[in-house]
Amino acid sequence: MPDNDSIDPTEVARPSSSRRDPEWLRARLDDWLPTVTGSPATITRLEIPSANGMSSETIVLDAAWEDTDHRLVVRVAPTPDSDPVFPTYDLDRQFRLIEHVASTTDVPLPTLYWSEPDPRPLGAPFFLMGRVDGVIPPDVMPYTFGSWLTEVSDDDRRTVAGTTIETLAMIHSAPVPEELLDLPGPGETPLRAHVRRLREFYAWASQGRAGSPLIERGFSWVDEHLPVESDPVLTWGDARIGNIIYQDLSPVAILDWEMAAHGPRELDVAWLIFLHRFFQDLAEMAGLPGLPEFLRRDDVADAYARSSGHEPRDLDFYITYAALIHAVVMYRIQSRAIHFGQAEEPVDTDDMILHRATLEAMLAGAYWAGVR
Incomplete structure (x- = not known):
């Protein structure tokens, strides 16, 4: 893991200031x-x-x-x-x-x-x-560090999780707008096309820089463990509670569609689970309780099956793949911070990935044994 004194986990996703007057x-x-x-x-x-x-x-x-x-x-x-x-x-x-x-x-x-x-x-x-009124679980400070979501009751959090998962299933019921999505090339499945585009993003992000051996090992793991895919749907892409405005514990606006894609619905289900684990792990690193009972893997899978009629498959693969996607995004964000003088170039480029230990444990098949 990176030296905790060198990276403030609450600042990694700090948005940049506007460059427009x-x-x-x-x-x-x-x-x-x-x-x-x-x-x-x-x-x-x-x-x-x-x-x-x-x-x-x-x-x-x-x-x-x-x-x-x-x-x-x-x-x-x-x-x-x-x-x-x-x-x-x-x-x-x-x-x-x-x-x-x-x-x-x-x-x-x-x-x-x-x-x-x-x-x-x-x-x-x-x-x-x-503009839609309501509340959003914050990224900075992460909602697991203390927020309206930590202050409500366990029953209320279960309601938030349930209404969120119902909305996710509703997104997946939309007809696939093929003219608006990047479709697989000849001989590709939707998941393989998704992995290819992630590789292309990583190649762009690492151009002229030392790459991340951990990310490259992650791509090898993905190639070796690709599952048989469920039928493709319109995926939201950035399916996390920080992109939702809530009123009375229910979503009233789904935001940020720039990562929308054509692929298995498990991409979104796994992203929802992983992004909460990311923030939960940050809270535990900081010595805080966080929300260990919220958006638990099996609870999310069961609730999604009830809402959609589709039981998510191969979540070990898809959650690990979500961690890899997030690693590439984190690598790019840290490269950007180094470019602007907001961070120093690390000796070990894998230290640019804040959830390095999580991804390493997932690739080794050891992560979930350590989850409370």
Whole structure:
């Protein structure tokens, strides 16, 4: 594991500050809004949240047109000089994916307004959606360190887990929008295509840098343990509670669709389980109790089977693969932090992976024996 004094686990996912000037944004949106509303529009408030994303950027906006106030969120693709986490950002595709899910399921989603693929108005593509009130389990500090989720009762947390899993099953019921997804190439299965794209992302992230032997060993493990796949569905991709707005313990808005894909539903089920384990392990590293009874592996699998009629298979594989996906993302985030002088280059590149010990234990088949 990395030296705990060198990495603050609550800061690893700290979003970067915006590189866009609020007054410039306001002026540009003042010019752009009337072109889509078809009438005069006034921006009454514009704010860039301090906890902004390392991928697409979020702008909070209040505007009025046709004598009606609108509470909006603008999602903007990152600027090239921000050294983005991912190599490409297709926000118009995200907009159309959300639109597709909204029109074919009862998944709770923000109201969509407009997508602007032309980069000229704000320097990058963007889209607007309605702002939804509620609470989100925080990443910084992680919700397992103390949050509204640790303060509610055990029964309430079971309700949160249950309604979340029901919503995940609902996402998987959407017709697959093949025109909006990267489909397998000749001779590929959806899972093999997913692994290929992860390899391509890692190759891009490690270009010009020393790679991670642990990540490369993880890819070898995946190749050796690929299971027989269940039927592919539309996967959300970033299926975690930190991407959900809750009211009264139930999801009211599912956010962040940039990792959506065509693949086995177990990809999402495993990601939900693993991301909680990631935050739970961080809490235990810090000497905190966290939430060991929340989103437990078998509980999630059973609840998903009840909601969807499909019993998740091969979760040992899919949760380990989720840990590998997260390792590649963490490697990229740490590379980015080193680039901006926010972190030092480690002697051992595997120390760029905060959950190094977890991934090592999973590859060795020893992780779950140590879980309380």
